[in-house]
Amino acid sequence: MREIFDAELTLLGEDLVAMSRRVERAITDAGTALLTADLALAESVIADDLGIDAMERDLDERCVLLLAQQQPVATDLRIVVSALRMSSTLERMGDLARHVAQVARGRYPARAVPDALAPTFAQLHDAAVRVAQRTTTLLVSRDIALAGSVEADDDLLDRLHEDTFAALLGGAWAGTPQETVDVTLLGRYYERFGDHAVSVARRITYLVTGTTHPTDDLATPA
């Protein structure tokens, strides 16, 4: 029994890593599609999100099966329940990457990001890609020192998100309503992406240390 269970837990961990890699790819490609107005790349992110959704469903079903068949307690139970929650968070991160890709697709052949804000969105992209990569590494290594760097990049995403508002509302903004809408939504997608990564990082920290209370959802200023 115990060997089977350990094998199942290992598999669960590997599947979370695979899901996180796919999210990493999605946010990387979505941001590239956004910054370079690459329609084919945007389409591929949108199509691939169905695969991420399927991975979540599969992982969830296996978690519930594990709960039923193995009746885990203590740490084992905590691992399975955390896996359930992390898969749902990773699925949302995939959705947000898809939303970015949908904005890129919707403005093609134009670039959705106005020139004046291109540097800010390049930074948002870089920070989001880093956050996604570190989330994967954290899932692989359980090195909770990395959790701090996820939080730092999330802070950076928040600041860059504030920068987009400052640009829109500073008085010098001369963009079209479409550009204002796009910048508003894109900024929010990136900001939420960071929040979700922090949620995964905190869950892993909690699994490793058992001490920190995981905050499921982080306050985001409207």
Add this chain to the structure above:
Amino acid sequence: MREIFDAELTLLGEDLVAMSRRVERAITDAGTALLTADLALAESVIADDLGIDAMERDLDERCVLLLAQQQPVATDLRIVVSALRMSSTLERMGDLARHVAQVARGRYPARAVPDALAPTFAQLHDAAVRVAQRTTTLLVSRDIALAGSVEADDDLLDRLHEDTFAALLGGAWAGTPQETVDVTLLGRYYERFGDHAVSVARRITYLVTGTTHPTDDLATPA
């Protein structure tokens, strides 16, 4: 053992209902605060969201304890896992109500919603309040006929959300960038609120019928 477990499950159901009532109150007050520029009401929604968050944490801890102590299988297990997920969804709905209230507070003493869009936001408010009320009723009665009306109101929220974009992008829009940003975000908050209610409705349908696959997250156009 069984009696204790049944009592625990009943309590879990009652707590979800209490949470849903609190979300209902939050979205009702947030929308009223938004439409009437009522600062005190907006502040109360923002403050009360901490209580909703605390309810989620409490409910989650008890679910995990139940899994550990009672080792439920089959339908019982499905109920506990669904409760875990529904509490997280309700918590998100509370966050979205808070976001609406934060926009209302941020523009006070002005009203955040421009006059031209006041009728659309009054309809968004009505539909969101209905969705929240029916979610509570559905949790109480398990009458899955209500799930259909939650989906219908969610469709209405989606259409009204599209209307806000049409107003912003139709060429006749003369609002300030701040108004454009506010309308964009508020529309999205309402649209997401409906999505989450549908997610709860589907989970209850799944619990009652055991047949429908619950879709955790619904595709939302960017």
